[in-house]
Amino acid sequence: MTECQDIELEQSRRDSLYRTIRLIRRFEERCLDLVKSGDLVSGIHPCIGQEAVATGVAAALDGEDIMFSSHRGHGHFLAKGSDPSTFLAELLGRANGIDRGRGGSFHPSDFTRNIYNATGTVGHSAAIAAGAAWSVAQAGTGQVVTCFFGDGAVSQGALLEGFNLASLWRLPVIYICENNQYATSLPVGAAVAGTITGRGEAFGIPSVTVDGQDVEVVLAAMTGAVRRARAGDGPTLIEADTYRYFGHHTFEFKVRLDYRSEDELARWRCRDPLEIAAGRVSPQVRSEIDADVEAVLDEAVRFALDGARLDPADAQEYTYTTGPQPRAGAL
């Protein structure tokens, strides 16, 4: 087991944790509006309900630390400090987006924040993260690497191969499984034999399940994991129990999949990460933060909608670092 010590946070940190959760929640709600209005064409995998995981994880990291996100990753980016304006512009596929419109909602990256990417191949970031962790460990930079994935990813062989390499070489990587109870429509109980932490333990990785709705609990687990990683003691697996309030992807608003009961949703909404964090800040600070977040997001929406459209003639720019100009599809 990893150490999961109680930490008494200063009030300013609690305020800041609340702010990040609020920012993610409202960012996602703005995205839902932009999906409805047709401006965010791809739709999104909303992380509403899971904000405390990203927030607690990022709060334990330094700016230089490396992160690998997932398809449900908007919260990871915002928590690690990505600029909401250029990030939103990216989701809209605009020229002023963080990846110049080439990453979109499912596979963005932000190298200004050392977020390397969110590969679309579920579970495969585990070994990519191990490789990055090996590089930084060899270079002795002291950076740690964090890697997010869902409960669906733990059935992917390549993820387990990543665990093996990370543990074999005691690499400074922290695996965070956001167990939101479903992989699309598949409940975790119908997919995972044994347990998620058992996957980590099988490879000798200290593994712990924590309450992912309480940001301070996540932060505490991460603090121990980061210490271990920086000390050269190898990887940790943190399974954060959480829940997404909305569909797997916004297309569910149309297809109306029915795999979760109203009861279940209501139970999880009682443990809302936003309200848990809000309970630790004063009402006055809360309303100041809320107003500030709205102002930031008003600006982000304006910036993104004002972003220039991309030119189809540039569709293959950035395919290669050097060399071939790919031939056109028609002469």
Place this chain on the structure above:
Amino acid sequence: MPRLSYLKALNRALGDEMDADESVFVMGEDMNFALTNVTAGFLQRFGPQRVLEMPLSEQGFTNFATGAAMAGRRPVVEFQIPFLLLLVFEQITNQANKFRLMSGGQTSVPVTYLMPASGVRTGWGAQHSDQPYSLFAHMGVKTVMPATPTDAYGLLITAIRDDDPVIFFGPLACMGVREDVDYADLLPIPLGEARLHRSGTDVTVVAVGQLVHDAIAVADELAGEVSVEVFDPRTIYPFDWAALAESLQRTGRLVVFDDGNRFAGLGAEVLATAAEQMHLVAAPRRISRPDAAIVGASPDLDAGLLPTRQQLTSAISAVLKG
């Protein structure tokens, strides 16, 4: 002058690059004993931090190389058997090769995938004898397949220095090919530059890998009767279309000698491009493995599946008549 084998050229190129650039390292299976001989002597020379012994975990270690590359290193990943490239087809084509574009140019993934024994292993059976270069070219991964020791040296150096993923196919049938070379003449060779092994005026034969040597033999045999230009692209993707156009300007006749399967293979691509855009005075031909070829269980059966010199000779006379 020293005799340099293809295999020794790979060893030399990789060793030279590891000497020249600290960020280069090699990883693969049975590295500690240099099973393929490509890394012979490396463990002593470079130590275990740069010669990484990998478990049998191809998808994991291919992704591992991607992460190491994004974090500043230049991995060379060795694969022992061509089908392993199919196991990691997704990791290379859908991940490593897309991450630069997906990041809008923020990152590069400088990994070299070294396949030093591609193609048929007589008697090794159906699953050990594929030649999947066309698949990677189709997906837009930079792909090289040199035929000679000098070219192998020069293209491996370039592949390692390239900032994008590059797959290096070294045909098993070429490993023993030897050349007299002055080591001082070994130089990097740019990607996408073809080499003319024989100049000719009657017909251009585009040959790759070990078939280059067969094409040279046929050209020499026919010398006096037919003037055959032997065109070795060396790089499958990007292909040197400009040099091919120039060659066809001279000859107007084309035969492709390709070790891949027929359907949607390299031969198909070269013929189509020549037909669309280049000077042809006769219908072109291609020789390849058949559609759906499953090669390698018995030398007798293989003879029915692999491209031969005799097929090349007949194709040359057919395009001359056509």
